Amino acid sequence: xxxxxxxxxxxxxLGTIRAAISYxxxxxxxxxxxxxxxIGAAETPDSEIIPPLTSRRGRVVYKITAEGKERFADLLAQxxxxxxxxxxxxxxxxxxxxxxxxxxxxxxxxxxxRIEERREGLRDVLARxxxxxxxxxxxxxxxxxxxxxxxxxxLEELITNERSGRSPAGDTPPEDPRPHQDxx
Amino acid sequence: xxxxxxxxxxxxxLGTIRAAISYxxxxxxxxxxxxxxxIGAAETPDSEIIPPLTSRRGRVVYKITAEGKERFADLLAQxxxxxxxxxxxxxxxxxxxxxxxxxxxxxxxxxxxRIEERREGLRDVLARxxxxxxxxxxxxxxxxxxxxxxxxxxLEELITNERSGRSPAGDTPPEDPRPHQDxx
DNA sequence: TGACGATGTATCGGGCCGATACATCGTGCG
DNA sequence: CGCACGATGTATCGGCCCGATACATCGTCA
Numbered sequence: 001x002x003x004x005x006x007x008x009x010x011x012x013x014l015g016t017i018r019a020a021i022s023y024x025x026x027x028x029x030x031x032x033x034x035x036x037x038x039i040g041a042a043e044t045p046d047s048e049i050i051p052p053l054t055s056r057r058g059r060v061v062y063k064i065t066a067e068g069k070e071r072f073a074d075l076l077a078q079x080x081x082x083x084x085x086x087x088x089x090x091x092x093x094x095x096x097x098x099x100x101x102x103x104x105x106x107x108x109x110x111x112x113x114r115i116e117e118r119r120e121g122l123r124d125v126l127a128r129x130x131x132x133x134x135x136x137x138x139x140x141x142x143x144x145x146x147x148x149x150x151x152x153x154x155l156e157e158l159i160t161n162e163r164s165g166r167s168p169a170g171d172t173p174p175e176d177p178r179p180h181q182d183x184x
Numbered sequence: 185x186x187x188x189x190x191x192x193x194x195x196x197x198l199g200t201i202r203a204a205i206s207y208x209x210x211x212x213x214x215x216x217x218x219x220x221x222x223i224g225a226a227e228t229p230d231s232e233i234i235p236p237l238t239s240r241r242g243r244v245v246y247k248i249t250a251e252g253k254e255r256f257a258d259l260l261a262q263x264x265x266x267x268x269x270x271x272x273x274x275x276x277x278x279x280x281x282x283x284x285x286x287x288x289x290x291x292x293x294x295x296x297x298r299i300e301e302r303r304e305g306l307r308d309v310l311a312r313x314x315x316x317x318x319x320x321x322x323x324x325x326x327x328x329x330x331x332x333x334x335x336x337x338x339l340e341e342l343i344t345n346e347r348s349g350r351s352p353a354g355d356t357p358p359e360d361p362r363p364h365q366d367x368x
Numbered sequence: 369t370g371a372c373g374a375t376g377t378a379t380c381g382g383g384c385c386g387a388t389a390c391a392t393c394g395t396g397c398g
Numbered sequence: 399c400g401c402a403c404g405a406t407g408t409a410t411c412g413g414c415c416c417g418a419t420a421c422a423t424c425g426t427c428a
Contacts, residue, residue, distance in 0.1 A: 004407050012309055013321055016302060016328030022385045027409055029383095059407065096320035118200060125196055135352025136280035137197055143338060144200030147331070154327060168319025188376050206416045211378055213415095243376065 002061050003030055017090030030062060038068030077103045084114035097168070105162050112155040119148035186245050187214055201274030214246060222252030261287045268298035281352070289346050296339040303332035 001009065003026050011020040033039045039062045064072070076099050082088045089111045096104050122145040130138060161167050185193065187210050195204040217223045223246045248256070260283050266272045273295045280288055306329040314322060345351050 002407075003409095012313060013317065015306060015309065015321075015325045016331065017324070019385095023409075024386075024411080025384050090324070093324055094321055097318040122199060125199065129196060133197065134281040137199075137278055139342075139352065140201070140274070140277055141199045147200065147334075150331075150334075158323075168323065186376075187378095203416095207376095207378070208380080208417075209415055 002059055003027055006062070013094050014090060015094075017094065018087055030060075033068070034062070037065060038071055039064050073098070079103070079107050079110055083107060084110045089114075101162055101167065104167070105159065108155055108159050108162065112152060112159070115148050115151050115155065119145060119152065122148060186243055187211055190246070197278050198274060199278075201278065202271055214244075217252070218246070221249060222255055223248050257282070263287070263291050263294055267291060268294045273298075285346055285351065288351070289343065292339055292343050292346065296336060296343070299332050299335050299339065303329060303336065306332060 007021055007023075007026055030039070030041075034041050042061050042063070043059070076092060076095050079092075083092055084107075089107070092099075092107050122141055125133075126138070126141050126145065133141070158167075191205055191207075191210055214223070214225075218225050226245050226247070227243070260276060260279050263276075267276055268291075273291070276283075276291050306325055309317075310322070310325050310329065317325070342351075
């Protein structure tokens, strides 16, 4: 894909997780990835055979390299504290079909622990500081607590499915070189 | 309050909205606010009458100025596109008891419109691109869509309450100079 | 007495965003 | 027919914010 297309694709894939990546991040990052050798760049798509009549706009098409695929798989499989953040977890989850079941379970459980901690913190606040906070702030905490409880239930459902083999993807992720299509 | 205390207080007040503000933001921002004249600084709290035996740690206590209160009220009352972001809306909502009903309604309705747009975008993706995305990505979209629908219902409840006068706060916000207590 | 965690102020490098610039393409409208 | 406008596309810049780090004090517990 070229940059603009990748941006749109990511925005769709990540949905509510985060807004579209900015141009100030997109293009410098593509250059860094190219310098690192994880992606390769070509000036024009292969399908573009007929020479342009007018001077063609510079359109750079990127493609992941073998080394890039390895690094990407490593990144998806590794789980640290930032993996359980809202942003980090969302990105990992969006690419779950590229990981194995053990990794998925590890990340889902880490995320659940993180949300449970947040939930306990909110319950603490509501129990201890409810007389110190105004009604709107309390309503905000209640709403946040409700969201935590819902997410924990969602995560537990996903964990149960993974354990029982009813997960959306099998254990071995499909090698899928085609863009625009994650699962045929 | 001093910086460290303010940081904790904000973290409690904002709850799930965002993590605690970083030190790299906190202290430079306090300086900027002081330079702008919106807050004043004193080396030691007034209650600290007894001179310290050992050399006392530098502890700066800040207090909002009259000009700062004006600017703060302005900031809370103004509503732009970033007011309806997750972060912006959360901050505004956490200080709703400092605003009037008209402002609250304007912000709640703007936020609702924003979430409705996001909801429609997600429905579009689920309707149009469901065959192009893998099962985990679809699950992510469904979860996000569910969160949108819940938030819209929550906002509508709040809007109804505001309109009918059953809002948590009255129309005139209380002038409350005491720290640690938003509503007695 | 000494370790440890909470309290407290402060800075630095790096990453990301919003704004902006510039150019092409397709489409619809007068 | 021309032209405006929005989508497509690449690129850069200033500024804000975060994570890491440094340094020091305080209370507590072993």
